Amino acid sequence: MTSTMLPAPTQWRASRMVIAVTVCIAAAVVLVYPSRADAALPSVELHLVDDADRPLANVLASLSVLDPPVDGPAGVAAVDVGQGRTNASGRVAVPVAFSDRLARLARTNGGWVNFEVAFEGQPMAFISFSRRWSGANWVDRSGASSAVMELQMRRLTAIESRAVASPRTMRTLSGYPHATCVWWGPISSTQSGAIVGELHTGHDVRGSFQYGATADSDLDVGYKYGSGSWFASGTAHVGTSESAEVAWINKGPEWRYALTSEFLFGKYEYIHDASCGPNGRYDYKVAVARWVGGTGTEAKKTGTWCTTTRYRTKYYPGSRLNRYSYRAHKYSVGISAFGATLGGVSGYSQYVDFSLTTGTQMAYYWLCGDTDYPTRSQVVWSP
Amino acid sequence: MTRVETGARVLSGAGERLATWRRGPRRRILAAVVLVTLVVSLTVIALVTRQSRDSGPLGFDYDGNVSLATQYIKRGEPLTYGLIVRNRGDQPVVLRRVEFVGDTQGASIGPALTAGVNRTWGSIATDQGFPPHGPDPGTLESLAGSVVPAHSDVGPDGSPGVGVNILIRLAFTDGDIHRFTGIRVHYLYEGDTRVYTDPTRLMFCPGTCPDR
Numbered sequence: 001m002t003s004t005m006l007p008a009p010t011q012w013r014a015s016r017m018v019i020a021v022t023v024c025i026a027a028a029v030v031l032v033y034p035s036r037a038d039a040a041l042p043s044v045e046l047h048l049v050d051d052a053d054r055p056l057a058n059v060l061a062s063l064s065v066l067d068p069p070v071d072g073p074a075g076v077a078a079v080d081v082g083q084g085r086t087n088a089s090g091r092v093a094v095p096v097a098f099s100d101r102l103a104r105l106a107r108t109n110g111g112w113v114n115f116e117v118a119f120e121g122q123p124m125a126f127i128s129f130s131r132r133w134s135g136a137n138w139v140d141r142s143g144a145s146s147a148v149m150e151l152q153m154r155r156l157t158a159i160e161s162r163a164v165a166s167p168r169t170m171r172t173l174s175g176y177p178h179a180t181c182v183w184w185g186p187i188s189s190t191q192s193g194a195i196v197g198e199l200h201t202g203h204d205v206r207g208s209f210q211y212g213a214t215a216d217s218d219l220d221v222g223y224k225y226g227s228g229s230w231f232a233s234g235t236a237h238v239g240t241s242e243s244a245e246v247a248w249i250n251k252g253p254e255w256r257y258a259l260t261s262e263f264l265f266g267k268y269e270y271i272h273d274a275s276c277g278p279n280g281r282y283d284y285k286v287a288v289a290r291w292v293g294g295t296g297t298e299a300k301k302t303g304t305w306c307t308t309t310r311y312r313t314k315y316y317p318g319s320r321l322n323r324y325s326y327r328a329h330k331y332s333v334g335i336s337a338f339g340a341t342l343g344g345v346s347g348y349s350q351y352v353d354f355s356l357t358t359g360t361q362m363a364y365y366w367l368c369g370d371t372d373y374p375t376r377s378q379v380v381w382s383p
Numbered sequence: 384m385t386r387v388e389t390g391a392r393v394l395s396g397a398g399e400r401l402a403t404w405r406r407g408p409r410r411r412i413l414a415a416v417v418l419v420t421l422v423v424s425l426t427v428i429a430l431v432t433r434q435s436r437d438s439g440p441l442g443f444d445y446d447g448n449v450s451l452a453t454q455y456i457k458r459g460e461p462l463t464y465g466l467i468v469r470n471r472g473d474q475p476v477v478l479r480r481v482e483f484v485g486d487t488q489g490a491s492i493g494p495a496l497t498a499g500v501n502r503t504w505g506s507i508a509t510d511q512g513f514p515p516h517g518p519d520p521g522t523l524e525s526l527a528g529s530v531v532p533a534h535s536d537v538g539p540d541g542s543p544g545v546g547v548n549i550l551i552r553l554a555f556t557d558g559d560i561h562r563f564t565g566i567r568v569h570y571l572y573e574g575d576t577r578v579y580t581d582p583t584r585l586m587f588c589p590g591t592c593p594d595r
Contacts (some may be wrong), residue, residue, distance in 0.1 A: 310538075310545060312505030314517065316462065318454035319509055320592065326447025360455060364510060372543045373467055373506065375449045375583065 042137045043093035045148045046117065048086055055090025060120035063094050065113060067101060070186045070266030070289035077268055078116070078183035091148070098133055106133050110216055110239020113138075114287070116183075117149070128221035128287065130237035178269075181276035183285060185268035193260035193296050194219060194288075197352055199248055200256045202305065202382030204359030205367075209259055210247040211352050219263065222286040226278070230286075238263060238288045246295045253359075257297035264289045305381035306368035313367050313374050317360045321367065321374060324353040356380060439577040440472025441531060441570055443546070450584035452592035453509045461554045463515040465507035466566060466581050469536040469546040476531040477571040481551060484565040484580065489557030490587075495526035498548040500535055506548040513552035523550070531570075553587070561587040 044063060048056040064078040079101065084094035096102070096115075105113050114130045129149055131138035178184045196217060201207040216239040220232035246261055270283040306312055315321070356374075358365040369377025443466070456462060470476045481495050496514060498506070502522055507515050514520060531547045538544045549568065555561055563585040567578050586592045 309503060309505040311543075314505065314507045314510050314515070316453050316456075316509035316511060320452040320454065321508075322450040322452070324448050324450075326445075326449075364516070366505070367508075374508075375467075376444070376446050376543075 041095050042098060042133075043084075043095045044082070044115065044131055044138050045091065045093045046084075046086070047148045047150050048090045048092075048119065049150075055086070055088065056119075057086055057088045057090055059086045059090075059092075060084075061086065061092050061094055062118050062120070063096060064116050064118075064183075065102065065105060066116070066183065066266075066268070066287060067105060069108070070189045070264055072186075074178075074185050074187055076179050076182050077185045081115070096138060102133070109237065109290070112216070112237040112239050114236040116221075116234075126223060126233060126285070128234035128236050130218070130235065132237075176271055176273065178271070180271045180273040183268045183270050186266035186289075187269050189264060189266045189289070191262050191264055191292060193294075194263050195258045195298065196261045197259045197354070198257070198301075198379045199251060199259060199354070200301070200305065200379065200381045201251055201253050201356065202365075203253055204361045205253055205356055205365065205382040206359070207251050207255065207354070207356045208247065208249045209251075209352065209354050210245055210249075211259070211261055217263075217288075217291070219288040221288075224284040226281045226283065230284075236287045238291050246293055248295060248297075256301040257299075258301065260296040260298060262292045262294040262296075264292050304383075306366050306383040308368075311369040311371075311373045311377060313369075315358050315365045315367055317358055317362060317365065319365070320355060320357040321380075322353070322355045323375065326352065326354070326376075354380075356382065358382075439476075439570075439572050439575075439579065440470050440474075441468050441476050441568065441572070441577070441579040442471070443467050443469060443581065444536075445582065448582070448584075450586070450595075451508065452586040452588065454588050454590065454592050456555060456587050456589055458589050459554060459556055460511075461513040461552050462587075463507055463510040463513045463550050464553050464585070465509070465515075465548050465550045466568075466583065467506060467546040467548055468531055468568060468579065468581075469544050470531040470533055471536040472572060473533050474573050475533050478526050478529045478531065478547075478549070479569040479571060479576070480527060481549060481569070482567045483563045483585075484567060485563035485585075486561070487563075489555055490561055491552075491554040491556060493552055495549060495551045496523045497526050497529040498523055498550065499529070500532060500545055500547060502545070502548065506545070507550060513550075515550060555587060555589075559589060560592065561585075 046061055048059060048061070050056055061084055062080060063082045064080050066077050067079050068075065068077065081099070081102065082094040082096040084092040086092040102113050112130050112132045114128060116126050116128050118126050131140060133139075134143070194217065196211045197209050199207050199209045216237060218235040218237050221234050221236050222230045223233050224230045248257075248259055265286050266289045268285045268287070270285070272278050272281045272283070356367060358367075366383055367374040368381045368383070369375075370379045370381070371377045374380045453462070453464075468476075468478075478497065481493075483490070483492055498518055499522070502518065504518055507517075510516060514523060526549060529547065535544045535546055551566075565583065566581045566585075568581065569576065569578050571577070
């Protein structure tokens with residue numbers, strides 16, 4: 001009522017203010033809303049280049065996950081979770097929503113989801129990698145949400161061109177035992193030991209090593225195309241979300257072993273039909289499913305230790321060096337599964353606990369690291 | 384006419400209120416709020432800037448958490464505690480002083496020495512006595528003024544550099560368990576005073592140290 005009693009110039013000023021405020025709100029909505037929408041859309045970023053580091057533009061990348069888990073009945077095991085086409089720079093942010101399925105997979109794997117990427121019409125194979133759900137986006141080990149999966153052709157095993165159907169067609173053709181152009185399985189599963197750490201105690205030194213609880217590993221994923229050999233292409237993350245842990249406790253002097261624990265691996269089969277590759281070719285994949293615990297050792301390590309002074313460090317008698325939540329060694333030994341040794345398959349453990357305690361028989365003790373000082377090195381020796 | 388007069392009265396009243404507001408306590412309150420906001424903002428900026436200054440080129444890239452318990456120490460007798468520092472900067476770092484973070488009651492700390500990047504005997508984390516046994520005393524120098532060379536985070540072959548070994552004299556005259564949460568290293572870089580805090584958790588015990 002009051003405004004109707006205002007003189008005309010005042011009303012005009014008020015109207016102008018209302019218009020200005022409205023325009024500002026509208027501008028804010030227009031400018032802010034799309035960026036909020038983009039920010040709310042989680043994505044996995046890929047960068048694809050060829051042998052000469054040239055970007056591969058306008059290529060369709062298809063991301064999938066393995067589900068159901070390895071101990072379920074065999075069936076269509078790959079589920080598409082997102083697709084995107086690379087831009088002129090060879091980059092693509094594949095939108096991957098945190099669906100109920102991915103939430104379940106992450107929940108049973110310490111927050112990590114193992115993806116596989118395939119590219120339409122490229123002379124390349126499948127590549128496995130993992131990302132952790134941060135609550136808002138997909139992040140890598142460093143926690144970076146903008147982590148880019150760098151994929152370079154020359155590092156990959158080139159095979160015949162294959163096509164990724166878009167969307168993937170699920171069918172069982174006459175003459176094929178199960179659905180084609182998709183991973184099928186697990187056709188079998190097996191337990192195998194993988195090295196999760198290394199413990200060396202020298203003269204009058206004791207040590208402990210603990211894996212589990214918050215420990216985790218990245219294990220290579222093995223692939224075999226047609227009649228070719230097994231090879232590794234990327235890794236799968238296996239988190240130990242369970243409260244279980246295994247430990248090698250208070251090992252006495254001169255105890256030098258690589259430490260192993262057991263993991264469950266699943267084997268999957270991919271039959272090509274004419275629509276997705278060489279008709280009738282069988283591909284195989286072996287991927288880690290989960291950690292199942294257990295402690296073991298490989299053959300005792302022999303040799304001479306602390307032979308150089310570079311990362312040699314002197315410790316007082318009775319010193320106890322504890323390292324926890326640290327990243328352990330990347331082991332380049334093979335894992336045997338299904339009668340095939342997956343060359344290059346490796347364990348990459350982090351968040352393990354480790355301690356060495358020097359005795360009191362000597363005036364001082366040397367501890368040595370292989371890649372840095374004992375407080376940071378991958379393996380710690382004592383002579 | 385009446386409506387216009389009413390409107391004029393409204394306008395006039397608003398003008399008076401505005402004039403009163405400009406002169407009155409509300410204006411002073413607003414000025415105070417603006418001032419406080421300005422001071423808080425500048426303080427935050429200063430703190431953030433200082434924090435970034437603290438994250439300077441000196442350090443040691445731990446890949447996890449580390450603790451060191453030194454047991455069976457002899458009360459009253461000196462011992463050496465050592466840490467490694469590397470300089471990833473383009474300019475040399477000049478060390479100034481070190482201090483332990485934690486309860487230093489009953490502890491006698493200092494002096495501190497350094498062993499430079501050209502040493503050939505390794506390094507010391509803990510040792511009996513001070514100066515420590517082993518290194519040629521001629522290779523040790525007083526910490527204040529010691530230089531950590533530029534790019535000493537990387538060795539000639541690309542692996543982590545040996546860094547400078549800071550060696551600190553410690554003696555405990557009183558108390559049973561002495562805990563420290565880190566060591567602050569004060570240094571000069573490009574004329575600015577900076578601080579690196581080594582995060583190693585330390586325990587020194589006359590008998591057996593507890594697990595944590």
